[in-house]
Amino acid sequence: MPFDVDGPVTMVVVSEVRGGHSPRQGGENLEHVRTLADTDSGLPPIIVRRDDMRVVDGMHRLRAARMRGDERIAVRFFDGGDDEAFVLAVRTNVTHGLPLSLADRKAAATRIMASHAHWSDRMIAKVAGLSAATVARIRRERPGPAPDVRLGHDGKLRPVNSLERRRVARAILLTEPDLSLREVARRAGISPETARTVRKRLTEAGPTPSPDPATLVIRLRNDPTLRFSETGRTLLRLLDARSVPPEKWAEIAANVPPHWRDTVARMAVECADTWRTFAETLLTPRTKAG
Template sequence: MTNFAVSLPREDFECLDANTSAGPVVRVAVRALRVAGSPRIAGENLEHVRALADTPDELPPIIVHRDTMRVIDGVHRLRAAKLRNQHDIAVRFFDGDEADAFVLAVRTNVSHGLPLSLAERKAAANSIVTTHPHWSDRLIASVTGLSAKTIGEVRRNNKVPQPESRVGQDGRVRPINSLEKRRLASTLMREDPNLSLRQVAKAAGISPETARAVRARLQRGEDPTVRKRVGSRKVEDKRQQQQVRTPPPLPMPDRITVMRYLRTDPTLRFSETGRTLLRLLDVHSMSNDRWATMVRNVPPHARETIAQAALECARVWRTVAEQLERNSYGAH
């Protein structure tokens, strides 16, 4: 299996998920497994353990770090197995190092099951910033379910020595401070104005888009290595608007990913209420392209009526979401 520590973003996350979920399932003695290093600061939820223990069927396999036999994902299922007096449990092994095992534990517990609290996700981010300083803020944000801005704050408070470049979500490596590279690009352009943007970008180690920005600033008589001042009235007004703007939502897994994990939750699958919710949610988990095609094919005479019905459905779902959030907060 690929070493998760040096793998690159989403494509490799998806490969990791596929390899882990497609790996052989083996039976492992419950007493041989360890519970340590979990991102859950508050520990396990006993009510959830009892609910899992009461389900009539076999629970999905847990993920275990092969080298240490530590449970990466499935501590509640392991506790439920002990409550059932099982001697063994279904396991899929992960073969990365311990730092990568922790990243996988965070990612799986953010995207399904009982979600990690905000404090737990911030603590996890602090650990990942330490073990994976070469990952970009957005990449770590996609793992922890936090915003990139929050990851930046965690990184500044962490004071871990930073590399000169970071790996982004798209797998590309980008320099953290590109002023020196911009200076080199501007020098190349002055010495040979006939160089193409790609030639300059390759020689200076920047993207063609950055090279284009450098050329534009040179043409305006500006210094490409000097950051723009923010003292103008227009910029100040924009900053004030940003201060009162509602913060963007936290990055969350896409609808298809959410549904894939919800379907594996036995507390939903084995109750009538859970199955009803899964059927309703499944209808809405179509891709945006399919929704767009459906909208385009609505007959003109029915569009207004369907729009009103859709708004009413949205209102009902919003009410359900607000009730669930209130109940969730009250449970804590």
Template sequence: MTNFAASLSREEFDYLDGTASAGPVVRVAIRALRVAGSPRIAGENLEHVRTLADTPDELPPIIVHRPTMRVIDGVHRLRAAKVRGQLEIAVRFFDGDEADAFVLAVRANVSHGLPLSLAERKAAATSIVATHPHWSDRLIASVTGLSAKTIGEVRRTVKTPQPDRRVGQDGRVRPINSLEKRRVASNLMRADPSLSLRQVAKAAGISPETARAVRTRLQRGEDPAVRQPAGAKKIEDKRHIRPAATPAPLPDRSTVLRYLRTDPTLRFTETGRTLLRLLDVHSMSNEKWASMVRNVPPHCRETIAQAAMECARVWRTVAEQLERNSHGPL
């Protein structure tokens, strides 16, 4: 089994988020392509095919698994091309294995196009848990558009052996049950209280923050290796509370947008998708905005400046309304 991060380039991963293009686009004969293994249980939507076929513009490239020539993403676009009478279609190739190709198909159909139904996403999650048991619940949730809790429930029904470590969304490998490592850390601290948090963390195989939590519980007379009951209020170690400082910088626009795209309440509603499309327009880097400003023709600058000010006013109004109603319905 391949590691997803190794089989998917960063560019291909970002393409599925709608933030970048992946690989060269080539023209491929339609008769050379296969349609199989789709995450869509209900099959193709003929109305959607007709809508795409009637679109005057050229449709975006489909993604094809090169080793099998199977369509990963874009079956509806392929059918629409046939309706149009095309002999060829624009394609981007994916060279990973079939398990990762299925993951790519699910992610593509969750993040754009005609969304998968809840039943289809749950069925896809079952397959991915079986083929990628080393992935964390949150990572699989981000691919399938489900909650991490739902993935955990799905995992309990799958009979595939589960590893003792999983890969998280940040690419880091973490133990599933860290209680034993906490016990090791607590024993080290009892044996030598002079050890630093970093020394304990390295020896026990935990993070410095986890080591800090272990030390805090020891100082309160609690057993660090006993899991706290769900919903238990965390007691902060007052000695480690730092005075208020300047607020942490907000994440950049592209990071915020990438996070919002993982929210199914936005992705699977028309209002949410419209909002994401509008926000996507404004997610360009400051350098790109500066380049765009420099290239505005002189005779248009004043008009575009006025239009931009009006757009800014509208967005400010939207932001103020959302802030006023952030804790209740609009």
């Protein structure tokens, strides 16, 4: 777990310690402070950021020490920035002491999501004391930076949308079956082993007959996301030519005037190059603006 504090305990003058940025939206619980102040035993060490002496964890204990007139308090020092200090404050308040409320934990997850957008849902959930499903829902409701990969609790980086990347790899393998696994992995943004798995499943599934171009164009025309957008309608018009049967192309070629055949051939090659570039764009994993 990040930002652990296991350094030596130091006795510090109470007046030198300052209040911190607590994850508790409602502030400290006075009843809990009084309960701590009434105990005869010493208070467990609090965590204080070294550079400004602000409390990271232990505001209730600090207030209890002041309430009962203690001159010194046990401290473990933490070295880190504001965001790291907040993460540590949330984690420690989830695992011991007076638990954070559900509202506090959700608010904390939202803040951590903003400062550590590359963390996985499970990692944030572990820190904030929530389920991964709850964190995922908060992330959907409050869109923010969206890196291509996220850091898991095990320290490994994983693609944000592995399913989409596997689909990209599948499409690449279908169009270029002889491509090396390393190149497929590079284009799709996956590991070579994942590319190997995709190829194996394609091989096990066997050849899948593709619908004829005319049928595919009809299906595309029935999709409202294409039919009701300007770019979609442009694409459909361009794809109309793809639905022309081979015998029709042969008839068209036979009737091109001799003095235009070279020009039309060059234009056809340029069109083919444009379509290939378009296809490669579609097969490249998209990155979201952060």
